[in-house]
Amino acid sequence: MFLIRGAEVYAPEPLGRKDVLIGFGKIIRIGEGLPGEYGGLDVDEVDAKDCILAPGFVDQHVHVMGAGGEAGFFSRTPEMQVSAIVSHGITTVVGLHGTDGTARNIEALYAKVCSLEQEGITARMLTGSFEMPSATLTGSVRRDLIFIDKVIGAKTAISDRRSSQPSRSDVEKLLAQAYTGGLVSGKRGYTHFHMGVGRRRLDMLADIIRETEIPPYLIIPTHVNRDEELFVQAMELAKMGAVIDITSGIAPEGGFGGAVKPSDAVVRCLENGVKIQNVTMSSDANGSMAVYDADGRFAGLCVTTVETMHKEFRDLARTKGVTLETALRPVTSSPAAAIGMYPRKGCVAEGSDADLIIMDKELSILKVFAMGRLAADEGGALLKGAFE
Ligand SMILES: [Zn+2]
Incomplete structure (x- = not known):
């Protein structure tokens, strides 16, 4: 058990200076002057005066078992290690397939997700x-x-160009299957759309929202900041009720010319009247990003990394003139709600999971707790995989 003393708590809404008691994987109490013991059990005190306490980041697009492969077998990207995830403040990940769903299979993804949970984070x-x-x-x-x-x-x-060119009917059936499966199992049952910059962009999803009964919040297009035209269309889709996912790993300084910088994308959403709960950010970590020339020929490849989410959050909070609460939402409460895990995830509240980040005033990460365990300390991971 840990008693985090005197941090400025952002839940993500500001709660003021509080003590936060965590144990058994949960946030047990939030208050002032909490006693240094709990039911006769030992409590480790963490002095967090002058620090900020926020929810652990929820990253809904991570290639946990690696991805890529679109330039030949040598271009397959490696598996994620739990240490890399937690040292950048991420405590919940959603793993998914990349381009190659043939040489990599869904059974292996399931096994990797289970292993990350055994190692101490939350993985779906x-x-x-x-x-x-x-x-x-x-x-x-x-x-x-x-x-x-x-x-x-x-x-x-x-x-x-790498999609299977599904028809609108294919996509509607997929949405319906995910939705009804979610209803029966008590899950969100959403569908996540990898977006390229094909000429049709988001037209199909806009038509589906206009013309079917499928709830728009179950439609989550990602990589929407890939280029200006896609991003402008995505803001309109968010106003229709979809959740749009900005990829923190797609930024002009990362070699993606024409991309909208992720922190700028959030600001533009706010300026354009998009509700912050309809805006999420994910890393796309360990995905490969292919670069094509004007004729569509493969021109190069890079791998996306996990630290971009914290970097873009920090840019957003420190240089874009938005409040810390607003900067936190696209990486905490908004994705947690979009994937159906709020308020268990993405918030600092009694009864929520003890997934927390302690940051200094410059928003550098000092400590990370995942399910109540100290997962990273002073930037170094304490949670490690079996072979790390
Ligand atoms: Zn991806």
Whole structure:
């Protein structure tokens, strides 16, 4: 058990200076002058005066078992290690397939997600892949949602040269399967759309929101900051009720010319009247980003990294003139709600999971707690995988 003393708590809404008692994986009490013991049990005190306490980050797009492979087998990206995840403040991840859903399979993704949980963080997964019909564990997306605890939604790809060019009917059926599977299993049952910059961009999703009964908040397009035109369209889709996911790993300084810088993208959403609960940010860590020339020929490849989420959050809070509460929402409460895990995740409240970040006033990460355990300290990971 830990008693975090005197931190400025952002839940993400500001709660003021509080003591926070955590134990058994949960936030037990939040108050002032809390006693240094609990029911006769030892409590480790953490002095957090002059520090900020925030929810652990919720990263809804992580290639936990690696991805890539679109330039040949040598271009497969490596698996994520739990130490890399927690040292950048992330305590909940959703694993998913990348371009290659053939040489990599969904069973391996399930195993990796389970291993991350055994190592101490919270991990879930999406069924499906770039291709349709979707790769599944049980034979259908609906059955995966209903019978596999770790599966909370589905994934596919549209408007991208690497997609399987699904029709609108294919996409509607996928949304319906994920939704009804979610209803039966008490999960969100959302669908995550890898977006490319194909000419049709988000047209299909806008038509589906306008013309079907599928709840728009279950439609989550990602990589929406990939270029200006896609991003402008995404803001309109968010105003129609979709949740748009900005990729922190896609930034002009990361070699993505034409991309909208992730922290700027959040500011522009706010200026354009998009509700902050409809805006999330994810890292796309360990995904490969292919670069193509004007004729569509493969021109290069890089791997996205996990630290970008904290970096863009920090940029947003420190240099873009938004409040700390607003800067925290796209990396905490908004994604937690979008994937159906709020308020267990993405918030500092009694009864929520003890996933917490302690930061200094410059918003550098000092300590990370995952499910009540000290996972990282002074930037170094304490949680490690079996072979790290
Ligand atoms: Zn990805």
